[in-house]
Amino acid sequence: MTQVSWPMFLMYCYFTAFVFIAGIYCILATRRLIRIMIGLELLTKGVTLLLIAVGYLMNNTGLTQALVITLIVIEVVVIATMGGIVLSVYRVHNSLESKYLRKLKW
Amino acid sequence: MxxxxxxxxxxxxxxxxxxxxxxxxxxxxxxxxxxxxxxxxxxxxxxxxxxxxxxxxxxxxxxxxxxxxxxxxxxxxxxxxLLSAARLKRFWYLPVILVLVGVGLLFVKVPLDFPLPHNPAGHDVRTVLWNERVLDLFGQVIILLAGAFGVAVLFKERKKK
Amino acid sequence: MPSLVILVPLIALLILNLPLGEVMRKASFWVALGFFIFQTVLLFCHHFRCICGSERFINSFFGMDVSVDHLSFMVMFLVNIVALTSLLVARHAIKDSDARFNFINLIVIASAGMNGVTVAKDIFSLYVFLEVTAVALFIAIALQREPRALEGAFKYILLSSIATVMMLTSIAVLFFAAGDTSFASLKSALQVSGKSPVLLAAIGVFICGLFIKGGLVPFHGWLPDAYSAAPAPVSVLLAGIVTKVSGIYTLMRLVAAVFGFKAAVCDVLLFGGTLSILVGAFAALGQKDFKRMLAYSSISQVGYIIVGLGTGTALGIAGAIFHFFNHAIFKTLLFVNAAAVEESTGLRNMNKMGGLSSRMPVTGATSVMALLSNAGIPPLAGFWSKVIIIIALWVSGRYAYAVIAILAAVVTLAYLLIMQRKVFFGNIRPELDGTKEAGPGYVIASVVLAAITVGAGIFFPYVFDHVIIPARSALLP
CATH class of the missing domain: 1.10.287 (Helix Hairpins)
Structure with a gap:
């Protein structure tokens, strides 16, 4: 590990930051629940990228791959749960959905 | 590149x-x-x-x-x-923000002053996952069970009263 | 015992889901009750030879990197107590047998998750088990699919996921500095390069994530909604232990074992904690909804724990741990009382209640105990922990913070007395005349919790020497 990889690390950090900004913007600018889920997915993508990049730069991809696999499993469960909640929201407010969407400001 | x-x-x-x-x-x-x-x-x-x-x-x-x-x-x-016509305007700020942040980042000098650890190449991912991170594997098993309950409960059609 | 605390809940889960059809559904309450009692017993006799032997046997299959110290022990004890309470409440409060069965499973999963959090010695495993706990609670809040509960669950899941992303980003950066994710190697890396701004920023991001999980003030938006919208047993579990384990305990553990009591970290903790104390206390004054008032009170009390931790002194940390213990007990008790009142009157608006003490004597009496402990009246347990925290603030020269903490204690007494007067004291309202105690589950749970609160207060020196000081030595060796 030499100091040469600092610029590489910074480059990955910057692109992670871009993906993060896109995800946060997606969450903040929308009122639709499914778009909020998509924004969260983008955030998780950013974290995955950062972890993999760090593992590559440190020449320790064994550990980071294990972490990322765990992360992906958890991500799926959270998104499935969230999808179920969104679905229930739509079912409960079957006729009033756009009203409900306005009530949920974010 | x-x-x-x-x-x-x-x-x-x-x-x-x-x-x-x-x-x-x-x-x-x-x-x-x-x-x-x-x-x-x-x-x-x-x-x-x-x-x-x-x-x-x-x-x-x-x-x-x-x-x-x-x-x-x-x-x-x-x-x-109707909704997207009203809201599309807000989404056009995103590329602007991204470009601004990108330009800004070029000028920020991030002080990277911590020494990096010197560690030899780690084990293979299978060894790490199955031998060193057993606790995480158990966590995965439990969270998958929780997810199974969640899908069974939340995706089911609600009973009519 | 360390690996047993993960495996035993898994086995209980398997037993609960044996394909026995209706029989298991009916028996599920008793199976879960037996499981939690077994787990409590296991905690108290972890030095027995048979358990150590079986442990060695298990570890020959899976080498888990876990360990148990006195603090983990105390927290696991609280997890079991609160989970048992929540189970007793669920027996009455959740009428539908399918929903109750699912909820019982989810409690077991959540307790496995919290056990994992308390024994983890690796920052990534910690994250995994935080997520296990959180997912079980998301589902439990949304379980009955009432509109408000769904909204609360959605807010909780969203903010919790954002907190997760913040923590993972920080983990990635810390990993870059340390080359590993175990507490020990992170700590040694931070000792070498603790002044680096990048690493300090990573620590800050992590602490913000934990503030979201624990519902501290700049990030408390989800907490009142989730607490008040959740079904009664879920709010008992969530308020009693889940936010405390996933936000506060984790913060204590990480600050002590990884981040270290740096001046910057202590300042952030003191400031965030004081802000929570003030905002929570004043917001609680204006609430009409019983559970919402308790939720704001929770934010305020959790602030005391964080302030005690932020002093960084031995005395302050001991006070924080003791307040953690007390708060878990008395807040659970207050939520049980709120659930009992809601069960028997169907009301949550405090302005519509009155004089319930004459019809629900046990609930009324135990809520007085919880109130006095919460407000810090001697000789109850809450008094001692608050006094210790305030003395620690004063001794370490943070006079302004100490004064604010004392003033907020007065406000706490005020809002709790208002609650007590509106709900329990005075003459019974005519429309509530036929009210009765809500059921044996509520009575047993509230009597046991009140006994613990009073006992911990009266036997304060014993509890302090034999529970709190060893637990503190886990954080400050």
Whole structure:
């Protein structure tokens, strides 16, 4: 590990930051629940990228791959749960959905 | 250099995911982001995690999104038109913000002053996962059980009273 | 015992889901009750030879990197107590047998998750088990699919996921500095390069994530909604232990074992904690909804724990741990009382209640105990912990913070007395005349919890020497 990889690390950090900004913007600018889920997915993508990049730069991809696999499993469960909640929201407010969407400001 | 190109494509895919009008297209954009990320992961020497990303994130999560969207069938096309016409304006700030942040980052000098650890190449991912991170594996098992309960409870049609 | 605390809940889960059809559904309450009692017993006799032997046997299959110290022990004891309470409440409060069965499973999963959090010695495993706990609670809040509960669950899941992303980003950066994710190697890396701004920023991001999980003030938006909208047993579990384990305990553990009591970290903790104390206390004054008032009170009390931790002194940390213990007990008790009142009157608006003490004597009496402990009246347990925290603030020269903490204690007494007067004291309202105690589950749970609160207060020196000081030595060796 030499100091040469600092610029590489910074480059990955910057692109992670871009993906993060896109995800946060997606969450903040929308009122639709499914778009909020998509924004969260983008955030998780950013974290995955950062972890993999760090593992590559440190020449320790064994550990980071294990972490990322765990992360992906958890991500799926959270998104499935969230999808179920969104679905229930739509079912409960079957006729009033756009009203409900306005009530949920974010 | 190729990696930089891929990263730019990744950012553009994320941008498109956020900016596109219809939810289905947005989901496709997310899947595409995932595919680009998979390629980056392959190139960064992480093949097993890349396979997981490809099968789970590109496959399963897209399925979850599409099924949620189609089961919820949230709005009629006309309503979508009205809503997106009113709200599209807000989404146009995103590319501007991204460009500004990008330019800003070029001028910020990040003080990177911690010494990096010198560690030899770690073990293979299978060894790490099965021998060193058993606790995480148990966590995965428990969270999958929780997820099974969640899907069984939340996706079921509500009983009529 | 360390690996047993993960495996035993898994086995209980398997037993609960044996394909026995209706029989298991009916018996599920008793199975879960037996499981939690077994787990409590296991905690108290972890030095027995048979358990150590079986442990060695298990570890020959899976080498888990876990360990148990006195603090983990105390927290696991609280997890079991609160989970038992929540189970007893669920027996009455959740009428539908399918929903109750699912909820019982989810309690077991959540307790496995919290056990994992308390024994983890690796920052990534910690994250995994935080997520296990959180997912079980998301589902439990949304379980009955009432509109408000769904909204609360959605807010909780969203903010919790954002907190997760913040923590993972920080983990990635810390990993870059340390080359590993175990507490020990992170700590040694931070000792070498603790002044680096990048690493300090990573620590800050992590602490913000934990503030979201624990519902501290700049990030408390989800907490009142989730607490008040959740079904009664879920809010008992969530308020009693889940936010405390996933936000506060984790913060204590990480600050002590990884981040270290740096001046910057202590300042952030003191400031965030004081802000929570003030905002929570004043917001609680204006609430009409019983559970919402308790939720704001929770924010305020959790602030005391964080302030005690932020002093960084031995005395302050002992006070924080003791307040953690007390708060878990008395807040659970207050939520049980709120659930009992809601069960028997169907009301949550405090302005519509009155004089319930004459019809629900046990609930009324135990809520007075909880109130006095919460407000810090001697000789109850809450008094001692608050006094210790305030003395620690004063001794370490933070006079302004100490004064604010004392003033907020007065406000706490005020809002709790208002609650007590509106709900329990005075003459019974005519429309509530036929009210009765809500059921044996509520009575047993509230009597046991009140006994613990009073006992910990009266036997304060014993509890302090034999529970709190060893637990503190886990944080400050």
């Amino acid at each position: 190729l990696n930089t190109g891929l990263l730019i494509i990744l950012s553009l895919a994320a941008l498109w995911t956020v900016m596109t009008r219809s939810l289905i297209k947005s989901t496709i954009g997310l899947a595409f982001t995932s595919i680009v990320l998979t390629i980056i992961m392959f190139r960064l020497n992480s093949p097993l995690a890349a396979v997981f990303e490809l099968s789970v994130c590109t496959g399963l999560i897209t399925v979850i999104f599409v099924s949620t969207i189609s089961l919820a069938s949230p709005l009629t096309p006309k309503e979508v038109e």
